[in-house]
Amino acid sequence: MSTLVLFYIILALLVGVAVGYFQYFFKVKNTPKYHIVLFALRTLSIFFLLLLLINPQLKIKETFNIKPKLSVVVDNSLSTSFFKEESNIEELMREFKSSNKLNGKFDLDFFSFGEEIQSADSLTFNDSHTNIHKAIKSINNLHKDEDGAIILISDGNQTIGEDYAYVNSKKTIYPVIIGDTTKYEDIKIGQLNVNKYSYINNKFPVEALIQYDGEKPVNVVYSIFKSGRKIFSKPLNLSKENNSITVTANLSSDKEGVHYYSASVSKLPGEKNVKNNTKNFSVEVIDEQAKVLILTSIMHPDLGAFTKAIESNKQRSVTVSNITKFKGSFEEYQFVIAYQPNIYFKPFFDERKSNFLIVTGSKTDWNFINTLELGITKSYINQSEDYNATYNSNYLTFIQKDIGFNDFPPLKDKFGAVSAKDHQSLLFQKLQGFTTDEPILATLEKGEQKFGVLLGEGIWKWRAASYLRETSFQEFDAFVGNLVQFLSSNKKRKRLDVKIENLYLANETIDISALYLDSNFKFDSRASIQIAIENTITKEKKIFPFSLSNSSFKVEVDGLAPGDYSYLVSVEGQTVKKSGRFKVADFQIEEQFSNANTEKLTQLATKTEGSTFFSHEQNNLINQLVDDKKYFTVQKSVEKERGLIHWKWLLFVIVGLLTVEWFLRKYYGKI
Template structure:
């Protein structure tokens, strides 16, 4: 307490005593005994009032015992069922809870984990994924800067997430190993890589990674089947020296639609687990390849650059032709690039009904183009000019980022003013002679269902080369051309109902399907009522489920569906709008791919964090070790608290009581 406060308190004592003395003893000839009591009551009440006005700070020191934290992480995944360890896990949890010495030493927390980490309520052992790393990190963050230990009850097999062996944690981890630790001969398909999409009559690659675990050489057969028929097969030989092999197959897309395949490897001798011998995958075959015709009256490097850029997207095939070629079948193409047109292009422009890209240059006949009602007029003169690009960040027709257009070499075109007479928007504007203008360099025009773009300048091959020199690849330039072609070649109207669903789901995995629905103005409509109808194609059983509105989309989750192939349909009530598709639920359980516990990995984790690993049947030994472990001890923490006297409500009550007693005594003795 500060010295100034003490002086104020002494003054308060002096003043309160002086006032009480003046009232009951000063110049009083006859002093009854009751005056002594009244004097005391008055002096005390005035002193307490003075204390409240002074409001001194009262400092107190409290001590708190802080126990070390013990987190119990229990694997709640299907693999525990697969190893038939459910009862043993429940017994371990029960022993920890009933060990009073452990409860006295530690602040014990209980968690279960699978794909996510949860507070342990009950154990169902039905989680379809295991992420040990996430569980370790979550507990470490929860008990950061605390003296903590973790008991990890698991088989050590992880199906998703980061490698838990390298998890960053300050906690000592003590794994209790579940499952069989005997190593059996096993061969498995660890991964299958395949494109999600292919085009009809095209080949698509499939890559499978196979892993063998055993002590002797074995022979097996890898095969890929579709609808029970083998479409690829290869004999393989594994050994302890050659345990990993990669098999690549090229399959043919014969029919449009979603196709399901099964990659499998035949069983080897003494193999205990064959559920990891196969994996399913799917490929959607599209029949939507765009054929593009690059039409010119002469050869130019721009043609080759455009062909390579457009064909960087495998959905597009480009042919280059000269305008004088009479064998051209225009109906075979869905999109056209008209390079530096002249009067010979008249019949082509009359026949083209689809969208196109027109590129002008030094050999363009502008007198001819001005007469074609394209919405663009140019007063060209017989003089060449170079135009540098200026990127328009407000361009909204389609998304295109600035890939350094301003640093690309200038394009050449005839000099003259461009007048655009139809609704348009420019991605690039012209800059010439160092002057920035609003004249278009690349502009698009939309007229009803027809849309086309005009690039005013030749030499775009230099842009592709400059892009390569800048980034050591052609990706940025090719993406720019691809975006332009995609916008112009697309004749599809925007769908009001867009449904997103996977084509393959693991067994017991929730089937999550989302839908986005817009009104006729293409604004999200939260008033709609959407319904999902599922049909099992084997049993023809149907099930209808309404969607729920979640933020700006409609969501539905379906659980408990048996494995098989399903057809789904999403409809909007009171609207003639629907979307349909198919998906397949696999029989394969990823948690059943392991034949034994991963003891070695758990042992390395324990060693790294300063813990010890034990088998689950040695849980009593682990609990005894934790009770005696010297690094886990209770600490005392001193907490200093400062409290203002004015916060003491009982002092105000005491003042009221003292003044009330004084008043009643004076009233009783007729002093009032």
Template sequence: MQIETIVYIILALLVSLGVGFFQYFFRVKTTPKITIVLFFLKVLSIFLILLLLINPKIELTTTNDVKPSLAVLVDNSSSTKFFKEEQFVNSFIQEVDGNKALNEKFDVGFYAFGENVAQLDSLNFSDQKTNITKAVKSVNELQKDKEGTLVLLSDGNQTLGEDYEFLKSKKSIHSLVLGDTIQYQDIKISQLNVNKYSYLNNKFPVEAFINYEGRKSVSAVFSIFKSRRKIFSKKIELSPNKKSATITAELDSDKEGVHYYSATVSKLEGEKNIRNNSKNFTIEVIDEQSKVLVLSSILHPDLGVFKKSIESNKQRKVEIAQINAFKGSLEDYQFVIFYQPNAYFRSFLQDRKSNFLIVTGTKTDWNFLNSLGYDFNKAAISQSENYRPVYNMNFLTYLQDDIGFDGFPPLRDKFGSIAVKGNSDLLFQQLKGINTTNPLLSTFESGGNKFAVLFGEGIWKWRAASFIKENSFEVFDEFLGNLVQYLNSNKKRRRLDVKLDNLYLANEKIAVSALYLDKNYRFDSRASLEIVVKNEETKAQKVYPFSLINNSYKVSIEGLDSGDYTYRVSVLGQNVFKSGKFKVADFQIEQQFSNANYKKLGVLAKNTNGALFYKDQKEDLVKSLLENEKFFTIQKLEKKEQDLINWKWILFIVVLLLATEWFTRKFFGKI
């Protein structure tokens, strides 16, 4: 308490005594005993009133008992159901929840995890992916201020995320193994490497990795089927000393379009799990390859990124050339990227009207670019500046989602204002934290001619940032591929654009996006879209309406059985539609394992100072938790400051004192 407050309290006490003395003892000859009582009532009531007005802060100390936490993480993926462990899991949860001794010692919490983790409400064992690492990290973060331990109920088979085997955890982890721990012999296709595209009248490679677990030598046959017709077959020999084999097949691309294939390896005698013996894949056969030229006057990391990213689509081939050394003709290329052009580009740029991308930067000659008469102009100075990307939600030229542009590093370009016309901006510039309407990435379209301009160098940083975020280059490559596809196409712009893949796995969510434009090629938010999905074998069909989300229509389709499907997206009341087909493969990754991975669970437990337990040792697990002296209740002293005015009972005492004084004076005739 501050000295100033103490002085005020002393003054309040003196004032209270002075008021009481003046009222009951000043110039009074006799002082009966009742006067002394009234004096103390008056002094106390006045003092409490003044004390409330001073309102000193009172420090309160409370003692709290803090139990150690016991987090029970339950594997809610379909593999638990596959191993038929639902009854055991539910029984164990009930036993822990009803164990009085455990609940007295620990603050018990239950969590269910699959792809994500959440507090346990109910278990359905339907998650199609398992991320043990994320579950452990999430609970550790949630309880970072608490001492305690974790109990992990899982088969140890992770299908998503970082490897959990050597995961660091502040809390010890006790692993309780679900599933069969007996090692059955099992053969599986662990991986298929196939390009998405091939060219007509050509061959494409299929690389298959076969893995075997078992104690004796076996033979099997690897086959590839198309429309239930075997088109490739090879016999393989495996043993405990040779547990893997790599097979490469060369298949013909004899017909344009999307083709579906199935790769299988024959079943072994006594093999328990045969769901991992087959995988499906698709190939899109195209008639010709698109050649792309990257023309530059300087060396820059962006050039390599354009090549790698564009060539991720195998129907495109990229060549990089220096402007002074290029002797070819632009007519040999369907698409050209002019990187930081200067006066040496004049003969290539002055007559080119379509199918190109201009990338500017610190080495760009803006006087030259401005003289070409394109639909953009920049009043640039020699000073350069950093420009961060801002996604334009109203971009309607083609379907492009926000891939996290606001988290990408800035591009660098010469400073200056940009004037454009006839453009559509996918990205705007953010300068020093301020969003502007200056374009960072613009497309231009006039009279059937299309081109685009990226106002900044350093796009290689975007690809790296996208990889860090997504753990894959696929999202960024798709973004750049969409731009190239739009600029490379000379077809008339479509009013309905649908985004849907050719192959999905069973129980996987099928996300469909659609962009619909009116006759003036402006986004129409008033339309109603629906997709009709039809199973080609059963002829059963389902209708799903789209929902309007931002500037596109979206729908999520679930629960489709495996098979071949056709689809038709229609705009109700309009003769505008798009149709196609896709396949749902009978593949459930959670059912690709024949036994529990108890070895990894054991390593995790050992590295975190925990222990490994099997189903028949659940009583030992509970006993170990109860007898572990590292976990005990802690008493914590908590100090809080509270304003005295919040103590409402003091005001009640003041009223009671004043009322008592008044009635006493009335009773003894002092009033």
């Protein structure tokens, strides 16, 4: 308490005494004895009232102890149950929770992880993926300002994510190895590379990486089956030194449609895990290849970005030609990209009325485009401007998710105002931080004609940015593919469009999306859509309703057993329907490992200055953690100010004093 506050308290007492004296003793000749009581009551009430206003504070120093954090992170994936380690893990958890030595030194918290990390309230051991790297990073971010360590209970077999052996962890990690650590002879298909599409009467390659883990030489047979019939076979010789081999099979595609295959390698004598000996795949055979032409008058990196993105779908081939050197017919191509057109493009626009994409930029002749009567014009000046893109979630023409458009680098185009008719904007222009209603990417439809306009050069930067974001070109290439597919199609627009894959893996979440348009081809958010899925063998049928998500309908389907399925998507009260087939393959990625990855867990422990332990060595782990001097309790003190008085009680006392004084004055006739 400061000297000034103490002075105010003394002053308040003196003021209370002065007020009481003035009222009951000043210029009073005959002072009755009860005036002393009234004087005391008035003095105290005035003093307490002023004390309430002063509200004196006392500084109190609080001291508390902070224990180091110990995070116990448990592998909750299917591989744990595959190795039959559920009871061992539950016993480990009980040991850690009940250990007085451990809880006396550390502040424990418990987490489980598969693809994501969460609080370990209950363990199910049914997660279909393991991401150890993400779990370690999450714990480090959660307790980034606290000292401590991590106990990682896992078999060390990761199925997705970055290599956890190289994770940057400020906390020491102590892996507890579960699963079978015995080395068994094992042969597996490590990787299978195959295109999703092929063309009728062509051959398509199937590339398989066969891996062997063992000491002695073995002879096996690699085979590919279709509908139970062997269509390819090759004997292989592997050994400890020659433990992997790549086999390429060229299969014929003689019938249009979706075809399912199974690749397998024969079982070794006494092999423990044979589930990794087989992998399923599908190939869609199409009748013809779509030809795409890119017409340009300049050289630009965008041409390569478009080519690679379009040709990532093997249904399409791209030809790049300078407009002044083009020989042939434009009608040979199903789709044309007119890159930064000028007056030399006039023959193309005179002949071609639809199925094209215009890409503009700093070299574009907008005077020429404005004369084409395409429904889009621009009032411009000869000065370039950078335009960022903003995703339009209300775009209804075809289904296209946001792949991070808002974060992509800007495109360059001539500065000016854009005017467009009968268009749908997938992306709006964002200029100097403000989103406008002018398009940067739009599709236009005029009767039977449809085409698109991309207002800006530099899309190669988008492809690079997408790769940095996703570590893959797949998202960007799929976006370009969707745009090309819509603009190149001459088919009548469908009112119901369903996006579903041909092949899924067991225990994989099946994401299905649908776009429904009313009779005026406007998105109808009021529609009630459902999908009926039936197993073609058991005839078991399940119905799932779609839910509205932005400008499309979506449903997630879980728990389908391996097998062949047919589906029917229908709209309540409408005759619009969409049917098809897909397959759920009997493949569990978490069951592809024959033993725990002891080497990688040991590498992780060494990198973070920890130690590895087996599941029966929990007492050694506890003792090492307790005895380690680098983990210690930190004592901290915090100085806080607390009120010297409790204002509610003091207010109650003041009211009581004034009330007693009033009754005494009333009793003695002073009122």
